[in-house]
Amino acid sequence: MTNALAFAALADPTRREVFERLARGPRAVGDxxxxxPVSRPAVSQHLKVLKAAGLVTDRAEGARRVYQIDxxxxxxxxxxxxxxxxxxxDAFKAEVERxxxxxxx
Amino acid sequence: xxQTIQPAAIxxxxxxxxxxxxxxxxxxxxFDRWWPRSxxxxxxxxxxxxxxxxxxxxxxxxxEDGVESxxxxxxxxxxxxxxxxxxxxxxxxxxxxxVLTEVEVRFTPEGDGLTRVDFEHRHLxxxxxxxEKARAAMGGxxxxxxxxxxxxTAVEA
Numbered sequence: 660m661t662n663a664l665a666f667a668a669l670a671d672p673t674r675r676e677v678f679e680r681l682a683r684g685p686r687a688v689g690d691x692x693x694x695x696p697v698s699r700p701a702v703s704q705h706l707k708v709l710k711a712a713g714l715v716t717d718r719a720e721g722a723r724r725v726y727q728i729d730x731x732x733x734x735x736x737x738x739x740x741x742x743x744x745x746x747x748x749d750a751f752k753a754e755v756e757r758x759x760x761x762x763x764x
Numbered sequence: 765x766x767q768t769i770q771p772a773a774i775x776x777x778x779x780x781x782x783x784x785x786x787x788x789x790x791x792x793x794x795f796d797r798w799w800p801r802s803x804x805x806x807x808x809x810x811x812x813x814x815x816x817x818x819x820x821x822x823x824x825x826x827x828e829d830g831v832e833s834x835x836x837x838x839x840x841x842x843x844x845x846x847x848x849x850x851x852x853x854x855x856x857x858x859x860x861x862x863v864l865t866e867v868e869v870r871f872t873p874e875g876d877g878l879t880r881v882d883f884e885h886r887h888l889x890x891x892x893x894x895x896e897k898a899r900a901a902m903g904g905x906x907x908x909x910x911x912x913x914x915x916x917t918a919v920e921a
Contacts, residue, residue: 736855737888741774746800748776748883754798755780755790 673697674705681715685727773886779878784871787879788844791869792817805857806833823849834859846870855891865890
């Protein structure tokens, strides 16, 4: 599930920090790791998770690998809306059937 | 960067134990009774959620601070069969009259007092229009930070 992945990916505080740093602009792994209390391999690992969740993309730039947030963010917005509507429609169903009085099994 | 992303429409189908008339009425007149209070684009808590019952009517949230927050308008009002709403909340989660995505809800009788509700939110690719602006605002409260806050809320809910 894309939603579950995206939510899980952002639940980790260090990973959120990595993601927020990327929100300011594309960065290479080395740049991202600077000032973070974790090793560079750990940052790479976080980036891998963020990528698998569809939150960031990467590209080769010479010998470096540069990471960035999905330029339009549509994947994430769609995932967010999907969850949003699931919750809304669940609530709607509950209200319609509560109103109907006779619960079914 | 120039790649265009075409997200699929969001489609949901559910069956409710009610007539189409009742389902349509609860969805629209009863909107405020079921719309989740968390589903607002503002910081101020949502006091009331409204769908005005006519074509061309608006749908909006009324916040505790008295501010009305528009979401779009009613494009088609066809009780008890179909409701078509304009969703003009852009990718930055702010109201943008230039953005038009559509939310369609269809109510089909299935017999035995049941109604199938087919839901679709389409043209999501239009949420990315004005992407330059969105990128510029990424660091701002309406940008990725705002989205992250919402993710966080969802995670911790």
